[in-house]
Amino acid sequence: MKNKxxxxxxxxxxxxxxxxxxxxxxxxxxxxxxKPLPNEGxxxxxxxxxxxxxFGKLPAGQIVNHEFMVENRGNADLEIKxxxxxxxxxxxxxxxxxxxxxxxxxxxxKFDSRGKSGKQSKTITVYSNDSAHSSVGCLLTGExx
Numbered sequence: 001m002k003n004k005x006x007x008x009x010x011x012x013x014x015x016x017x018x019x020x021x022x023x024x025x026x027x028x029x030x031x032x033x034x035k036p037l038p039n040e041g042x043x044x045x046x047x048x049x050x051x052x053x054x055f056g057k058l059p060a061g062q063i064v065n066h067e068f069m070v071e072n073r074g075n076a077d078l079e080i081k082x083x084x085x086x087x088x089x090x091x092x093x094x095x096x097x098x099x100x101x102x103x104x105x106x107x108x109x110k111f112d113s114r115g116k117s118g119k120q121s122k123t124i125t126v127y128s129n130d131s132a133h134s135s136v137g138c139l140l141t142g143e144x145x
Contacts (some may be wrong), residue, residue: 001138007077008030011022017079020059030129042076043130043131044072044074044076044099044101044128045072045132046078046133046135046136047070047071047073048069048070048107048136048138050068051137051139052138052141053094053122053140054141055111055142056143057144058142058143058144058145060114060115060117060130062143063110063113064113065107065108065109065110065111065140066108066109066111066140067106067107067108067126068109069105069106070094070099070104071102071103071104072100072102072103072104072143074101074130075101075112075130076101077098077099077100078105078128078129079097079129080094080105080107081100082127083126083127085109085124086122086123086124089112089115089116089123090109090110090111091109092109092110092124093107093108094106094107095107095108106110107125109138109140111140113144118143118144119142120140120141120142120143120144121140122135122140122141123138123140124138124139124140125138126138131133132133
């Protein structure tokens with residue numbers, strides 16, 4: 001009977017020690033191994049206040065130039081990855097291609113109206129690293145007379 005009690009006490013003490021060490025080591029490693037990622041939670045946010053521009057009525061053959069202002073309302077760098085246009089007669093370029101938080105850049109658009117007539121509508125699509133709005137559109141409209 002004494003041996004049984006001694007055996008039970010030894011097993012209980014051993015299990016208690018294992019549980020204590022396991023919990024203690026888990027807490028130590030959990031605190032020690034968790035490191036915050038740099039810029040965790042930082043995201044860019046693209047915003048174009050006036051995405052539509054109407055150049056009115058112009059004689060055909062003229063070149064229309066316009067700048068769309070692009071704001072980064074996020075807390076990480078906004079990268080303009082690429083810009084596409086709906087027609088080869090329209091060219092767009094971002095300056096700069098990386099916009100810092102709370103700063104403004106621009107999309108410069110040039111529409112060559114040679115050979116065109118009537119109402120015009122040209123779409124400019126801006127692709128960025130803003131995961132909520134990975135592409136945003138701008139519109140250039142007017143009439144060639």
